[in-house]
Amino acid sequence: MSTFDEVRRELAALHSELVRTGLVAWTQGNVSARIPGEDLFVIKPSGVSYDELTAASMVVVDLDGERVVEGDHAPSSDAATHAHIYREMPHVGGVAHTHSPYATAWAAVGEPIPCVLTAIADEFGGEIPVGPFARIGGEDVGAGVVATLTGSRSRAVLMRSHGVFTIGEDARDAVKAAVLCEDAARTVALARGLGTPARLHQDDVDALYDRYQNVYGQR
Amino acid sequence: MSTFDEVRRELAALHSELVRTGLVAWTQGNVSARIPGEDLFVIKPSGVSYDELTAASMVVVDLDGERVVEGDHAPSSDAATHAHIYREMPHVGGVAHTHSPYATAWAAVGEPIPCVLTAIADEFGGEIPVGPFARIGGEDVGAGVVATLTGSRSRAVLMRSHGVFTIGEDARDAVKAAVLCEDAARTVALARGLGTPARLHQDDVDALYDRYQNVYGQR
Amino acid sequence: MSTFDEVRRELAALHSELVRTGLVAWTQGNVSARIPGEDLFVIKPSGVSYDELTAASMVVVDLDGERVVEGDHAPSSDAATHAHIYREMPHVGGVAHTHSPYATAWAAVGEPIPCVLTAIADEFGGEIPVGPFARIGGEDVGAGVVATLTGSRSRAVLMRSHGVFTIGEDARDAVKAAVLCEDAARTVALARGLGTPARLHQDDVDALYDRYQNVYGQR
Amino acid sequence: MSTFDEVRRELAALHSELVRTGLVAWTQGNVSARIPGEDLFVIKPSGVSYDELTAASMVVVDLDGERVVEGDHAPSSDAATHAHIYREMPHVGGVAHTHSPYATAWAAVGEPIPCVLTAIADEFGGEIPVGPFARIGGEDVGAGVVATLTGSRSRAVLMRSHGVFTIGEDARDAVKAAVLCEDAARTVALARGLGTPARLHQDDVDALYDRYQNVYGQR
Numbered sequence: 100m101s102t103f104d105e106v107r108r109e110l111a112a113l114h115s116e117l118v119r120t121g122l123v124a125w126t127q128g129n130v131s132a133r134i135p136g137e138d139l140f141v142i143k144p145s146g147v148s149y150d151e152l153t154a155a156s157m158v159v160v161d162l163d164g165e166r167v168v169e170g171d172h173a174p175s176s177d178a179a180t181h182a183h184i185y186r187e188m189p190h191v192g193g194v195a196h197t198h199s200p201y202a203t204a205w206a207a208v209g210e211p212i213p214c215v216l217t218a219i220a221d222e223f224g225g226e227i228p229v230g231p232f233a234r235i236g237g238e239d240v241g242a243g244v245v246a247t248l249t250g251s252r253s254r255a256v257l258m259r260s261h262g263v264f265t266i267g268e269d270a271r272d273a274v275k276a277a278v279l280c281e282d283a284a285r286t287v288a289l290a291r292g293l294g295t296p297a298r299l300h301q302d303d304v305d306a307l308y309d310r311y312q313n314v315y316g317q318r
Numbered sequence: 319m320s321t322f323d324e325v326r327r328e329l330a331a332l333h334s335e336l337v338r339t340g341l342v343a344w345t346q347g348n349v350s351a352r353i354p355g356e357d358l359f360v361i362k363p364s365g366v367s368y369d370e371l372t373a374a375s376m377v378v379v380d381l382d383g384e385r386v387v388e389g390d391h392a393p394s395s396d397a398a399t400h401a402h403i404y405r406e407m408p409h410v411g412g413v414a415h416t417h418s419p420y421a422t423a424w425a426a427v428g429e430p431i432p433c434v435l436t437a438i439a440d441e442f443g444g445e446i447p448v449g450p451f452a453r454i455g456g457e458d459v460g461a462g463v464v465a466t467l468t469g470s471r472s473r474a475v476l477m478r479s480h481g482v483f484t485i486g487e488d489a490r491d492a493v494k495a496a497v498l499c500e501d502a503a504r505t506v507a508l509a510r511g512l513g514t515p516a517r518l519h520q521d522d523v524d525a526l527y528d529r530y531q532n533v534y535g536q537r
Numbered sequence: 538m539s540t541f542d543e544v545r546r547e548l549a550a551l552h553s554e555l556v557r558t559g560l561v562a563w564t565q566g567n568v569s570a571r572i573p574g575e576d577l578f579v580i581k582p583s584g585v586s587y588d589e590l591t592a593a594s595m596v597v598v599d600l601d602g603e604r605v606v607e608g609d610h611a612p613s614s615d616a617a618t619h620a621h622i623y624r625e626m627p628h629v630g631g632v633a634h635t636h637s638p639y640a641t642a643w644a645a646v647g648e649p650i651p652c653v654l655t656a657i658a659d660e661f662g663g664e665i666p667v668g669p670f671a672r673i674g675g676e677d678v679g680a681g682v683v684a685t686l687t688g689s690r691s692r693a694v695l696m697r698s699h700g701v702f703t704i705g706e707d708a709r710d711a712v713k714a715a716v717l718c719e720d721a722a723r724t725v726a727l728a729r730g731l732g733t734p735a736r737l738h739q740d741d742v743d744a745l746y747d748r749y750q751n752v753y754g755q756r
Numbered sequence: 757m758s759t760f761d762e763v764r765r766e767l768a769a770l771h772s773e774l775v776r777t778g779l780v781a782w783t784q785g786n787v788s789a790r791i792p793g794e795d796l797f798v799i800k801p802s803g804v805s806y807d808e809l810t811a812a813s814m815v816v817v818d819l820d821g822e823r824v825v826e827g828d829h830a831p832s833s834d835a836a837t838h839a840h841i842y843r844e845m846p847h848v849g850g851v852a853h854t855h856s857p858y859a860t861a862w863a864a865v866g867e868p869i870p871c872v873l874t875a876i877a878d879e880f881g882g883e884i885p886v887g888p889f890a891r892i893g894g895e896d897v898g899a900g901v902v903a904t905l906t907g908s909r910s911r912a913v914l915m916r917s918h919g920v921f922t923i924g925e926d927a928r929d930a931v932k933a934a935v936l937c938e939d940a941a942r943t944v945a946l947a948r949g950l951g952t953p954a955r956l957h958q959d960d961v962d963a964l965y966d967r968y969q970n971v972y973g974q975r
Contacts, residue, residue, distance in 0.1 A: 124339070127498075176529075176533055198437050204505050204511070205509075207516075208509050217918045217919075235436055260434060260436060275782055278781055286855070287861075290861040290864035292948070294865035297865075297917065303889075307892060310891075343716055346720075365754030417656050423731055423734075426728035427732035479655060507731060563939075614967075641943045642947040645944065646950045646951035730949060
């Protein structure tokens with residue numbers, strides 16, 4: 100079960116990253132990773148403090164019924180949402196969920212974060228959209244995330260009156276989207292306090308997004 | 319006196335948590351814990367810096383007259399408030415008090431934090447209420463806390479022009495409420511800078527609160 | 538020269554506190570301490586980064602002409618201001634100067650921080666006043682600080698379009714005032730974003746200030 | 757190649773400074789340094805996380821074609837901008853680029869940061885100007901930076917809808933300008949939330965700038 104162990108270690112490290120970047124308070128927020136080639140994913144246990152989170156405390160869960168396959172804890176109460184996303188979006192390898200303050204402020208007013216910065220065009224390819232309000236615990240949150248992100252360039256969605264869900268090719272990529280979503284949410288909120296930030300032209304957005312997806316980083 | 323020692327150690331750790339989460343400046347803010355089965359509680363000494371706080375510096379105080387039963391320091395000048403709460407609310411095992419900036423900003427304008435986020439419904443079961451203005455040092459602050467929280471689902475109260483008091487089943491639970499109260503205060507303040515956050519429907523609030531109290535965490 | 542050494546060590550520690558509490562950026566901000574019984578004070582060297590500040594790098598300066606009596610560096614370019622305060626206010630044992638962001642924002646708009654919180658009444662005994670604009674480098678800044686604080690309960694002054702100066706019975710007390718001034722500036726600014734915080738009644742301010750000065754802390 | 761090694765070590769340390777001061781999120785932001793006497797500069801690799809950045813991972817790049825002369829990674833995707841600045845401004849020894857939140861908020865609304873604080877007059881000699889919008893990746897960003905900073909006292913420019921570029925006599929000096937630009941952006945944004953900060957008179961700006969450039973620091 101060495102693959103499980105590696106994924107668990109990485110997830111523990113990524114939860115520390117959420118704490119370090121100020122995206123989570125107390126035990127809110129969670130990250131999960133799909134086990135490649137299996138109908139399983141690994142997720143944070145429910146209500147465990149970040150200081151006590153270890154690789155060993157992570158829970159391996161069945162994709163179809165959120166049954167615990169391995170682990171001594173109950174999974175995050177958001178597990179049903181993560182499972183729904185993995186079932187409906189086969190290209191997704193990681194999911195992150197936070198109540199990061201600025202992004203959740205945009206979610207509270209139900210307004211997308213407009214694409215007014217090159218960094219937003221680079222990372223999200225346009226505005227960061229708002230998903231519907233849904234009660235936590237069942238399929239509704241996951242269905243809202245999938246419906247909003249399907250066909251969107253954005254890997255982040257602001258779930259109305261709730262918080263942020265992000266997807267990625269792996270768990271680290273989902274956490275990256277969560278960090279940069281909060282950064283965008285904060286900068287644009289600060290800009291709105293100063294005046295009216297101008298939206299980028301669509302052709303600039305397209306050119307920036309294309310360059311960033313194809314040129315940026317190490318090949 | 320090993321029970322006292324254990325409570326003192328936990329209180330010292332919880333005060334560090336207040337510092338780490340940015341809820342307190344200088345020596346402001348304090349946490350206390352009831353000694354189970356006795357008319358005693360343990361509380362921070364007055365005016366001692368957080369760097370110098372140790373388990374040994376915590377003070378054991380009589381519930382009825384705030385007489386020091388054990389400890390070399392004078393207790394927090396808020397001890398009378400904590401004592402009043404323990405006397406009037408027998409189910410309370412821990413009390414926390416902070417001037418955390420966003421929550422105190424709501425207290426300064428005398429406005430409850432509206433229940434516009436699922437996290438507020440989860441943790442507080444509705445809006446976070448405002449208590450009356452009262453001079454510090456006597457029974458008035460404690461009486462205002464008790465009057466406001468009695469019959470409320472909320473474990474946090476914004477004392478007008480002053481700061482936050484939270485209660486819990488133990489000291490850690492009270493600190494959790496203080497951390498999540500500031501998180502709510504901040505996110506809703508940021509949302510108000512962007513627009514008008516919509517209140518949740520009462521039946522959604524009830525469903526979220528019920529689920530969180532009964533399903534969330536490890537059983 | 539052991540007294541000098543002790544003061545230097547304490548000053549180095551207090552400058553770390555300015556960094557830790559986010560009151561200073563780069564090399565801005567400085568603290569000084571009067572040498573008891575001598576016409577001397579110790580102050581931060583000019584333009585040295587906080588990471589490189591050691592007890593040994595602190596500079597001992599003559600009170601009357603800002604002549605370096607001991608130390609290998611040039612003193613802070615604010616030394617003339619500190620010296621002026623020590624000469625004119627014999628009861629002052631420590632001075633701190635910062636450009637802490639919220640307090641400096643109030644200084645930029647030239648508005649006192651109103652006494653709308655019990656913590657402001659406790660520590661400052663009323664509003665935190667604004668001092669005049671003055672060019673840096675000569676006697677004008679110090680004269681403005683002294684003129685504003687003479688006869689005021691406040692140990693902090695917002696120098697217009699510049700930043701904060703605080704005084705105290707020793708350097709630690711001046712740093713405490715700087716920390717709590719920024720805390721007040723921040724909370725009241727956040728409150729102004731939410732509505733109109735109500736001023737405390739003068740008799741409440743007087744009672745809170747009297748209690749805090751006489752009851753709070755260890756006797 | 758010992759000069760390269762020294763510059764690389766300093767650049768790694770300066771990138772840590774960007775993280776510590778909250779100027780960068782994830783892998784955004786970069787610093788470069790000209791190799792004295794050669795048509796070369798050293799810059800951060802593209803898309804590498806700050807935790808993994810070491811002196812060895814820094815890339816030495818040719819000034820004319822951004823060809824990698826030494827190093828195992830692809831250079832920052834902003835390398836063309838840095839190169840353009842070094843070619844056009846021979847007195848520049850270091851360049852920093854960030855999306856620091858407050859400064860980028862001013863860039864998003866396309867408004868210069870007005871000179872309303874002595875610290876802005878000291879460091880920037882007047883307002884911090886706005887440069888044109890330009891697509892990332894080619895010569896346009898660098899050309900906009902050079903056009904805006906040529907003839908300006910300011911070492912920082914707010915590139916519209918993008919972020920901040922700063923120049924300095926060396927890389928540390930450019931990072932200093934980035935730190936103080938964000939500090940100015942934040943304080944003036946906070947002041948705008950409170951009221952209307954008054955601009956300094958031009959003769960005061962000139963006197964402050966002259967004093968700071970000639971008197972401040974160790975000689």
